[in-house]
Amino acid sequence: MVETVFEPWADPNADPLISFKNVTKRFGDFVAIDDLTLDIFEREFFALLGPSGCGKTTMMRILAGFENLTSGSTLLSGHDIAGIPPNKRAVNMMFQTYALFPHLSVWENIAFGLRRDGVAKDVLHARVEEMLKLTRLEKFGRRKPHQISGGQRQRVALARSLAKAPKLLLLDEPLGALDKKLRQETQFELMDIQEQTGTTFVIVTHDQEEAMTVASRVAVMDEGRIIQVATPEKIYEAPNSVYVADFIGDVNILTGPVRAVGADTYSLDFGGSEPMTAASDRSFAEGVTAHLAIRPEKIGIHAERPEGPNSVQGKVLDIAYLGNLSTYHVQLPNGQIIKAQTANTRRVSRRVFTWEDPVWVSWSATAGVLLDR
Amino acid sequence: MRRFLLISVPYLWLLTLFLIPFVIVFKIALSDAALAIPPYMPTMKDGLSAMFSQLDFENFIFLTEDDLYWKAYLSSLKIAFISTVLTLLLGYPIAYAMARAPHEWRATLMMLIILPFWTSFLIRVYAWVGILSTEGLLNRFLFWIGAISEPLMILNTSTAVYIGIVYTYIPFMILPIYAALERLDASLIEAAEDLGCSRMKAFWLITVPLSKGGIIAGCFLVFIPALGEFVIPSLLGGSGTLMIGKVLFEEFFSNRDWPVASAVAVILLIILIIPIILFQRNEQRQQEAER
Numbered sequence: 001m002v003e004t005v006f007e008p009w010a011d012p013n014a015d016p017l018i019s020f021k022n023v024t025k026r027f028g029d030f031v032a033i034d035d036l037t038l039d040i041f042e043r044e045f046f047a048l049l050g051p052s053g054c055g056k057t058t059m060m061r062i063l064a065g066f067e068n069l070t071s072g073s074t075l076l077s078g079h080d081i082a083g084i085p086p087n088k089r090a091v092n093m094m095f096q097t098y099a100l101f102p103h104l105s106v107w108e109n110i111a112f113g114l115r116r117d118g119v120a121k122d123v124l125h126a127r128v129e130e131m132l133k134l135t136r137l138e139k140f141g142r143r144k145p146h147q148i149s150g151g152q153r154q155r156v157a158l159a160r161s162l163a164k165a166p167k168l169l170l171l172d173e174p175l176g177a178l179d180k181k182l183r184q185e186t187q188f189e190l191m192d193i194q195e196q197t198g199t200t201f202v203i204v205t206h207d208q209e210e211a212m213t214v215a216s217r218v219a220v221m222d223e224g225r226i227i228q229v230a231t232p233e234k235i236y237e238a239p240n241s242v243y244v245a246d247f248i249g250d251v252n253i254l255t256g257p258v259r260a261v262g263a264d265t266y267s268l269d270f271g272g273s274e275p276m277t278a279a280s281d282r283s284f285a286e287g288v289t290a291h292l293a294i295r296p297e298k299i300g301i302h303a304e305r306p307e308g309p310n311s312v313q314g315k316v317l318d319i320a321y322l323g324n325l326s327t328y329h330v331q332l333p334n335g336q337i338i339k340a341q342t343a344n345t346r347r348v349s350r351r352v353f354t355w356e357d358p359v360w361v362s363w364s365a366t367a368g369v370l371l372d373r
Numbered sequence: 374m375r376r377f378l379l380i381s382v383p384y385l386w387l388l389t390l391f392l393i394p395f396v397i398v399f400k401i402a403l404s405d406a407a408l409a410i411p412p413y414m415p416t417m418k419d420g421l422s423a424m425f426s427q428l429d430f431e432n433f434i435f436l437t438e439d440d441l442y443w444k445a446y447l448s449s450l451k452i453a454f455i456s457t458v459l460t461l462l463l464g465y466p467i468a469y470a471m472a473r474a475p476h477e478w479r480a481t482l483m484m485l486i487i488l489p490f491w492t493s494f495l496i497r498v499y500a501w502v503g504i505l506s507t508e509g510l511l512n513r514f515l516f517w518i519g520a521i522s523e524p525l526m527i528l529n530t531s532t533a534v535y536i537g538i539v540y541t542y543i544p545f546m547i548l549p550i551y552a553a554l555e556r557l558d559a560s561l562i563e564a565a566e567d568l569g570c571s572r573m574k575a576f577w578l579i580t581v582p583l584s585k586g587g588i589i590a591g592c593f594l595v596f597i598p599a600l601g602e603f604v605i606p607s608l609l610g611g612s613g614t615l616m617i618g619k620v621l622f623e624e625f626f627s628n629r630d631w632p633v634a635s636a637v638a639v640i641l642l643i644i645l646i647i648p649i650i651l652f653q654r655n656e657q658r659q660q661e662a663e664r
């Protein structure tokens with residue numbers, strides 16, 4: 001059986017569920033969204049990721065109908081949704097504060113949207129029970145929101161926003177109020193529910209780990225613009241800019257002029273004893289300044305100079321023991337600090353390197369990404 | 374011991390300022406009017422056992438026989454009820470607008486609501502006499518713009534009493550409703566709209582139920598003092614407006630019939646205790662709900 005990979009964004013014939021076309025949104029002088037164009041496809045779990053104030057929440061509020069555009073257009077299934085009020089859109093939102101109605105029971109909260117549509121009584125009853133079951137809240141239907149825990153409230157909010165079977169579900173920092181352990185469990189629950197219901201989810205988060213875990217594609221935003229849209233793997237392994245590389249996970253950046261040394265291979269002089277070699281799909285002109293981004297786990301740490309091209313000597317400045325991993329901060333002769341990570345695969349072992357030890361760090365030519373900005 | 378001292382303070386306060394005066398008033402209500410100083414008998418001078426033996430419920434029976442009194446009670450209840458409804462209808466939109474106003478304006482708006490309290494209540498009611506009388510500001514203004522040719526008779530009617538009560542007590546309606554509305558999370562309204570409510574529907578289904586506590590508190594804060602109101606009906610209402618506060622005043626000062634006046638006061642207090650208890654219950658329930 002051939003399993004088809006879910007990637008409608010790669011199919012030029014696929015019709016997007018949502019498209020932003022040159023969308024700009026200003027609040028007074030402040031530009032929240034700056035000429036943004038983006039397609040989101042059906043059944044996607046799409047994450048908008050960025051620091052606070054980058055415009056991700058504004059994008060969500062535009063989709064929900066709470067904000068009007070300054071210019072540009074947004075299409076939902078090919079129809080322009082400008083001017084359609086929030087109550088007439090097949091879009092539901094899960095609010096960051098959950099916004100559960102405190103005077104209504106859990107059951108009535110979930111039934112709220114269905115009642116507004118005048119759904120027949122037995123259909124409504126069945127649907128609410130289905131939602132309670134989906135979110136494992138069967139026992140709490142008659143409680144009021146202040147009588148249940150934070151995690152349960154989060155599930156009520158999810159059930160309520162899913163009850164009307166929207167085409168698109170917007171989630172504004174849905175797990176922000178939960179503690180770390182619960183958040184991780186809930187991430188997987190969210191993914192299961194998204195898969196079961198087949199609803200398109202757009203999630204706003206500032207937590208990169210969360211975005212990477214749940215999303216089919218991640219858009220990294222900064223100052224109202226999208227810097228990169230790609231699968232979590234691509235975002236991590238092939239960032240298109242230093243901003244994205246730095247925002248997602250840990251990274252070492254070596255900066256200096258580059259020189260072509262072969263087909264798709266460049267040497268970069270970052271001011272160390274010898275230039276580094278890096279493979280790159282991007283082409284660079286002779287002598288331009290480039291940045292080499294390498295993840296710490298792709299850097300090896302050795303006592304003796306290893307074979308291979310990219311080796312540089314330094315001394316151990318700091319060791320961060322994280323349990324599963326150890327991160328070594330190695331200072332190079334030019335003052336730059338390189339982070340190298342090793343997995344602690346054995347439980348009982350002598351620590352090989354300690355503070356002030358002279359060590360060699362090395363990486364292969366394909367370990368890093370050469371970036372122009 | 375110290376704990377006892379601490380809790381004894383409110384009890385002493387209630388005892389000396391509420392219970393003892395009430396017992397005195399109740400005792401007078403059971404006495405008979407007399408040409409004496411004080412104008413009733415029996416008193417302590419007759420000896421304690423003689424005094425108690427002469428007390429009776431005659432005055433309370435009298436109140437049921439003369440229809441002036443129960444008409445006055447009913448009329449007071451009606452006026453207090455209608456003014457409460459009017460105050461609510463006017464106060465709710467004001468409170469709503471205040472809660473929705475930009476943050477930097479709210480303190481100013483609140484100040485404007487409280488500001489009239491800085492002037493004596495009596496002077497403010499007198500000012501309405503100047504506004505509403507036949508030669509008053511309102512009539513002259515309406516003449517000037519040509520809306521009327523005959524002066525409107527507002528002063529000394531029940532309309533003037535409603536105007537006076539609504540004007541005087543509207544801050545007591547606005548403040549608790551404002552407090553409830555200000556606490557209301559704006560995202561609840563957005564959530565309601567997101568789930569298919571129109572603006573109006575969201576208001577009825579979310580805003581109104583969630584400000585219920587404020588509405589109830591405001592209504593009691595207006596209804597309770599309006600029921601026993603004396604100054605407003607006597608200054609603005611003229612002789613045609615029957616309110617129990619006025620009857621009480623006349624019995625006491627004009628007729629110098631302290632026992633009947635006291636009986637009227639005792640009945641008024643009993644009528645007021647019911648809404649006061651309901652009000653306390655509402656407050657308590659709300660505090661429990663917030664916990």
